[in-house]
Amino acid sequence: MSELVLEMCNISKSFNSVNVLNNVGFQLKKGEIHALMGGNGAGKSTLMKILTGVYSADSGEILIEGKKAEINNYNEAIDHKISMIFQEFSLVPTLTVAQNIFLNREDKTKLGLINDKECIKKTAKLLQELGVDISPVSIVQDLGVGFWQMTEIAKSLSQEAKILIMDEPTSSLTEKETDVLFDFMERLKNKGISIIYISHRMEEIFKICDRITVLRDGENIITEDCENTDLDTVISHIVGGEVASFEWKERDYSLEAPPLLQVKNLNVSNQLENIEFYIQPGEVLGVAGLMGSGRTELVRALFGIDHKDSGDIYINGEKKLINNQQDAIKANMALLPEDRRVQGLVLQHSVKDNMVLPIIDRVKKGLLVNEKIANNISNEYVDRLNIKTDNIYKQISLLSGGNQQKVVLAKWLATEPDILLLDEPTIGVDIGAKTEIIEIIRLMANSGKAILVISSELNELLAVSDKIMVMHKGKISKTINRKDIASEEEIQYAIQGY
Amino acid sequence: GGEADEGTNQENGETDDKGKVSEISGPLTVNPDIPDMEVLDIGPNGEEAGSIKDLELSEEELKEIKDGNYTAAIVMHYSGTDYMKAAVNAMETTFEQMGIEVIAVTDANFSAETQVNNIESVLAKDPDIMVSVPVDAEATASAYRRAVDQGVKLVFMDGAANGLEAGKDYISIVTGDNYGNGVVAAELMAEQIGEEGKIGMLYHDVNFFVTRNRAEAFEETILEKYPNIEIVAKEGFTDENTGEAVGSAILTRDGDIDGIFAPWDVPAEGVMSAVRTAGKADQVVITTVDLGTNAAISIAADGPIKGLGAQLPYDQGVAQSMLGGYAVLDKEAPPYLVSPAIKVTKENVLESWELIYGEEAPQTVQDAMAQ
Amino acid sequence: MQSKDTNRAQSTMGNIFSNLDWRNYIVYIAFIGIIIYFAVTIGDQGFLTVNNLLNIARQTAMIALMALAMTFVISSGEIDLSVGSVTALASLTGALAIQAGYGVIGGLAAGLGTGVIIGLVNGLLVTRLAIPSFLVTLASMEAVRGMAMWITDTAPVTIVNPTFNYIFGAGDIGPIPILLVWLLVFVVFAHILYRKTPFGRQVLATGGNENAAKFSGVNTKKIKLLVFIGTGFMAGLAGLLYAGRMNAGRFSFGEGDELSVIAAVILGGTSLFGGTGTIIGTLVGALMMGTINNGLIIMGLDVSQQMIISGIIIVLAVAFGKKQKKA
Amino acid sequence: MQSKDTNRAQSTMGNIFSNLDWRNYIVYIAFIGIIIYFAVTIGDQGFLTVNNLLNIARQTAMIALMALAMTFVISSGEIDLSVGSVTALASLTGALAIQAGYGVIGGLAAGLGTGVIIGLVNGLLVTRLAIPSFLVTLASMEAVRGMAMWITDTAPVTIVNPTFNYIFGAGDIGPIPILLVWLLVFVVFAHILYRKTPFGRQVLATGGNENAAKFSGVNTKKIKLLVFIGTGFMAGLAGLLYAGRMNAGRFSFGEGDELSVIAAVILGGTSLFGGTGTIIGTLVGALMMGTINNGLIIMGLDVSQQMIISGIIIVLAVAFGKKQKKA
């Protein structure tokens, strides 16, 4: 078991003279699952992109099965039987699930034509094994991020790799899918395949991984067997200090106050059925559910993106017609969308331009945008959320995934809405920042706002919510006060639909 | 066509440009006021040129044509100039007078393949007569051949398609005297600059019989008849909207130039703008071919365009329609008919307009003259 | 990419056709609507004759052939504005080769070779130097037209080879114009290539998300190079067909064709942003535009009226098709 | 969109300009290179005279003005092919208004109004019916040209109002052509609008990622409507300038301008896929094309040679600029 399949030695990399990796080393044994951990911007993705030839290292070398390897592009990585699930998805949005999974390695008929039937059949089987309920012929761009991510996973699992790199594969998944994935990984491991696993979900690491390597600010901190360490130690390695763990705090807000947001009899064809709930000023409502349970659909409908078949929305007791985003924004709502690349960010624009886009009409002096105010706001949030970027003018696609997510969050916090809808606000955000974000959400609630949080991470949801609403197949199956929830299992049970 | 089109008029001058038809009776001819001038053009196959004034359709012949309920199609290469517009207008009016229904007018915008498509589409309507200006004698020939095979009587304007025979495949060609017009423009130029000096010329850098002929005539006339005039610049263009850019370049390079020739009025207007921009409106003489509105205004108002050679599009159009009548009657016609080149200067611009377009000059031209 | 999210909420159809979105059907509905309209209004004026319908096919063939290849270029996220000019140059090189005595094969080789070389140059400039294809092909559109003018000083070159003229344009097989045969053969070929082969899939992947395609091992540069060679080849063929149809090569052939070709592709439901499209849609898009032109001429309208109305019809057709679908 | 990631690995400049990628600089380098080349080869033939340089500015003004507005359209992820036709119709409506005695103000109102209405129609079709702008504006390009032909039956309309002709085209203020003044005023205005106002930001966001823009509260439909009105307005103005310069309105003005205008924008470094661009780049792109045309005519080349060489220069210029940057 101790045979090394991969060794990366003294890897250094800088982007325009900002050092991102500094003499980093990394070793991977045959048949192990090796966690690569670190805060946002620590250099994990960059290290893996060097391994797969997407970037080239400034110095250092890569040994595969003891032999020096030159990997200059992704195809050469494939030749070495290295395969990667990228953090910024690498699917073709206009193709179907099956077409994506078998892209460039389709089954052929005798005539050399693509055998779509066979590909679809294989895909269906694969998806079934993964427990994913999507049609192989759905177009990827029509699917939610969760399914997008599952497609990505299915694609990499169907490839014959010796080294499989998974860069935050579960960030949009719920526990159910995650467990299926772990079963799969276990099987692959037993076949002798080595897996590098990147995640910010701490519990997962100890569930599945054999060893852990922690990076911080582009430096090796430690490599250790999982057995010989524990959660708190790892976290302190990652953040370089102590971190308060997620803990629910009972907060004080008036239970009598009239609801700030009330929804009655909301129906969206095939997706939502008879949704009714309310949020009081100062209240945080958590929404839990399985993938595809309609959580995203709920906030989209509230925000006027999707057409509502019926349903009344009351804000401060007043009925409001919300038929599009403009209406929603006028009603002082904000929605942080679940998919930062598609709905959250203009990738070719700078951190600052993204940050001030929703408030662009407010950061002006006379008719012109006041760059000073814009810069101040941007810098303020960069500091407050600890966003790792060279400066606020950096193109946002060059930030690390977690830091991009923080910009998305900052952008909507800066709008200072009365009603804040957060759809998976902490996807890909590191453990240190998560606690800070939870703190920010609480602060906002304390100032009398109504907040709705969707999260697939239960411990996070339990930490932040005052009330939890469970959705199942487009309906509300249960609403429980946080106070009355004794354990995670209890809510997990409700989510599964029992 | 109307059964009631009986009256007593043999001139086309009494139809307005909207094509309202006057009553006619008696034989149909083209405007007899056209001057008898020497024609310099010869046909593409060396045909001797006849005069359109010789054409005539008698009352009986007209009756026979009307009774035949014939249809005609007009297939143009381009119809966006005053000249072509007048010709089309004359054809439509005259056909109507003859009781022939015009079932299609097409414009190929100088594209040979569009013209072939147009011919095919028109043939689907099975016209009896087709009057046409070929974009390209060669490339459109097979399409005209199909028309002939289908039994359509062809009348050509300005040039025939290759491989077709006059009298057999088509009735005849009617054209302006393009060579003669080039000569007129050259002579006007010489007069205006005192038979000596430096001049430039624009030519249509496209293998198009009509426009090349003019430029060649201009150049040859200058070279042969006016040894003291030097052509210092000769610039081609293909897009008529670029006259200004080309004119400016000539003026930039040869600032002391005395005159510029352009092969038709639209590029000449561009040159006029270039001359004005360069502040040389009083020094540089422009001559051209075809009497467009703006050119007429310049001539009338002593602008840079001092004179031009003009064809007689209206009467040409009348002649073409009449030849359509000849064809359906199987009446013999001369194979190559030319309308003379008219020399237009400030002295005769208003009368020339009437002669050329069969109507009074527009108010703007008259106003310019009055100033 | 723009539309990625717009139809999220729409249910997918859950069958093999789910990757044809509604826009692909508009053109069929619109096409049928237009045919019916003309049949009713000008059916008695010759519109409905077999000959006229074959005329439409003949008149559309070159645009349609180029549009087939253009569907690949646009699907890959690029554009090719040079096709019109290439037809002109290819018609001339083909005609010159025949005039020089190299026969039908020589003419064919010269014409197609011209197209392929220009396609190759375009493709190399786009892929090696990463210059936007709009600029590259706008420049080559101009340069190639210049060459076509220059090569014979704008004189047309007559083709007196009857075999050539028969095969490339003027001939009929039984009642069917050879142009139609060319067209059908290539439609079938292009459809299979587009839908059923790895190449077609890779083209779509390249246009859908170039990076994702690369990460799946698609050689996107090679794909792009090939699609430009494809339009070059087809424009070369279209040039030969123009030449065969008109018994001559000529510098002005295909002027403005680039826009008609792209319009046929977009009308057919292919996204200008790449990643989705259909071959049959493209064919119908081209036929639709040809039918409109033909019908309006038969109606006997002025050119100006033809232009106004054909513009309006195109927009109405798409708008109408869209409505149908929503209902 | 394609290029979203291609230069990820390239270093950004890490300063305020980091969101202008290298392509935006090519055109400046290329422009200077071309000027130097012509200065050396044909400087003694008048190329370098003040008058000729002003000529270039004058000849480029209309294209450049339309290109300014087109920069907004393209940045928003759309395209407008109708601008050339709009100049023609606006020149005619303006001229007719003046002929009818409504004076300079009347002509101005008629010409600009024509442009604005067409822009509005284009914009509404694109935003309300969600028809791709390529199709909408291709159709209106045709329909509007048809209207321009139809309105006076292709006759030009002379403008005898000297004030109008002075202000719109032929006049000079001191040594400076009025056209240049128009151009500079609008360049400054457009630059500020593009870079410094919320509107400009929202245009870029709409083109960069329409969904993200919508989620951020940008009324993307309104933005798109406005940019089409912008091109309509500017094309109307360009039409009046053509008219003022030629002392007449004419149906054939601006033919083919749409491609020159878009080329100027792309050459200036604006992405055809939306989201990034510069106004100054657009200006220089237009000037560069004008300079090439002017220089080649002064060189005394045939039209065919001019076309070949200008095509080659454009590609070489971009390729060269690119190399410079890499080094």
Ligand SMILES: Nc1ncnc2c1ncn2[C@@H]1O[C@H](COP(=O)(O)OP(=O)(O)OP(=O)(O)O)[C@@H](O)[C@H]1O
């Ligand atoms: N192409 C690039 N140009 C400039 N900077 C870059 C580039 N790619 C990555 N970086 C920077 O390198 C640093 C490390 O990024 P990387 O994506 O490796 O982080 P990470 O550890 O994967 O973080 P996360 O957990 O947020 O995904 C970040 O600060 C990022 O901004």
Ligand SMILES: Nc1ncnc2c1ncn2[C@@H]1O[C@H](COP(=O)(O)OP(=O)(O)OP(=O)(O)O)[C@@H](O)[C@H]1O
């Ligand atoms: N079986 C299916 N086949 C195709 N598309 C599906 C299927 N089930 C759901 N979808 C689509 O996927 C999207 C829902 O995915 P998503 O994962 O975002 O759901 P969700 O309820 O928001 O849950 P979550 O936020 O937990 O992911 C919707 O657009 C829905 O129409």
Ligand SMILES: [Mg+2]
């Ligand atoms: Mg990462």
Ligand SMILES: [Mg+2]
């Ligand atoms: Mg979701």
